[in-house]
Amino acid sequence: MKGINAGDLDRERFASEIITYLDHLYRVAYYLVKNADEAQDCVQETCVRALGSRSQFTPGTNMKAWLTRILYNFSYDAYARNRRMVSAEVLIEAGEQTKDFWETLPTANPGPETLALERELGAKIGDALRRIPEEFRAPIVLVDMGDLSYAQAAQVLSCPIGTVRSRLSRGRKLLEKQLCGYVGSTGTDR
Amino acid sequence: MRCDDAQELITARVDGELSADEQLAIEAHLKICGPCRKAFTAESRLKQQTKLAGRGITAPATLRQAIEGRIAGRRPIFKGQSSESVRRWFDISGWRPAFATAVLLLAVASVIYMQWPAQNIGLAALATHANILNGNTVLVRSGDPAAMRDEMARAVGERFRPVAFDLSIMKLYPVSGFVQKVGYREVLVTVYQGDGPAITCFTFLGSEADAPDGAERFYDADMRLDFYSFSRGGVNGLLHREGGIICLLVSKMPAADLLAMIRGKSAHA
Secondary structure, eight states: OTTHHHHHHHHHHHHHHHHHTTHHHHHHHHHHSHHHHHHHHHHHHHHHHHHGGGGOOOOOOOHHHHHHHHHHHHIIIIIITTSOOOHHHHHHHOOOEEEEEEEEOOSOOOOHEEEHHHHHHHHHHHHHTTOOHHHHHHHHIIIIHHHHHHHHHHHHHOOOOOOOHHHHHHHHHHHHHHHGGGGOOOOOOO | OOHHHEEEEHHHHHTTOOHHHHHHHHHHHHOOOOHHHHHHHHHHEEEEEEHHEEEEEEOHHHHHHHHHHHHHSSOOOOOOGOEEEEHHHHHHHHHHHHHHHHHHHHHHHHHHHSSSOOOOOOHHHHHHHHHTTTOOSSSSSOOOOOHHHHHHHHHHHSSHHHHHHHGGGGTEEEEEEEEEEEETEEEEEEEEEEEOEEEEEEEOOGGGGGTTTOOOOEEETTTEEEEEEEETEEEEEEEEEETTEEEEESSSSHHHHHHHHHHHGBBBO
């Protein structure tokens, strides 16, 4: 380690630890903002800001949640704040369907077609997520895709844990209603 | 407990975030309430599928490089990734065994990959079409073909788009699209259905070598393209290349009719 001072080494370790969370940060950003380009901007800015604020990070605490909070704050300020708000009630009515979407999904022995279907479903989930209001989307992205606990999500969103729970509950119902529009049926040759 | 009051507890149960008291309360309610049990199952599956969808999203390599470069711009620690900085990187405790493991895994994966029997996309496409016809493949239908194509292109990182045909004159319309993985490659599958025999269009990155052995090759002077036709069990395939993109049409329709359809290239949507 000749020629490297302790500060450089700390920064190096800190930077390399940030890099280990890139997939997580990109995944969260991808679903929080409008498109892949914005997601990449968010992640780049998050990494630079995190490195610049290294002294504010408390060793021993959760770096993933800390980075996610920086990412969320930046994405909200840069992209989400000015977006048109959509009424959750309107979304529920618009997506009202009678068929239970989840009953149509195959559950066992995933073959190539099932895997393709799951991939298609993944794209639909992303699309549906972007159509629900940010206040309900964010908890789903943080908890379901980011694997954060309610407490960590509450820290990121700067709100009580109970709010995370209620928004998550409502958000998943909105998401399910949105996905009902993609109910599949058995193909036939005519 | 009323069902309305149970909804948030159901959510917390799905996430394993209940207190002991809440756990007792919701378990008691679920024992006597069928709709809430069903809601719990539905929400569990939704979470599972959402999580699965998220796993498919990973940071692009270009982003990784950009961040390393940008970090280096603010802090010269990664500057140029010089041999000295690379050496220091590996001097950090724990990196050497990790690097050795990664190299070993890479080597093993390469050997497995080289020995893995390649699956012919042409034959896989015939099987997929047959599965669609007999209902073994469940289709997720879309009422918006343009949005569906955009979704499909996004699913393969915009590396290519599904070849589109306007078959409305034959009363056939794109009703569904999905991504099929054949071996290590991704194939965009568009299903056309309507009044005539269904047609499935497969688009992927490849070459003429993707036509199965025994495929009949012929040259179309008008289009200046080579075509490859093949059949199995009454299902016909017609493959041609446009640049690096392979378009393969599969149907019970005769190959000559499929060719006539492609000749109406102006009809490409």
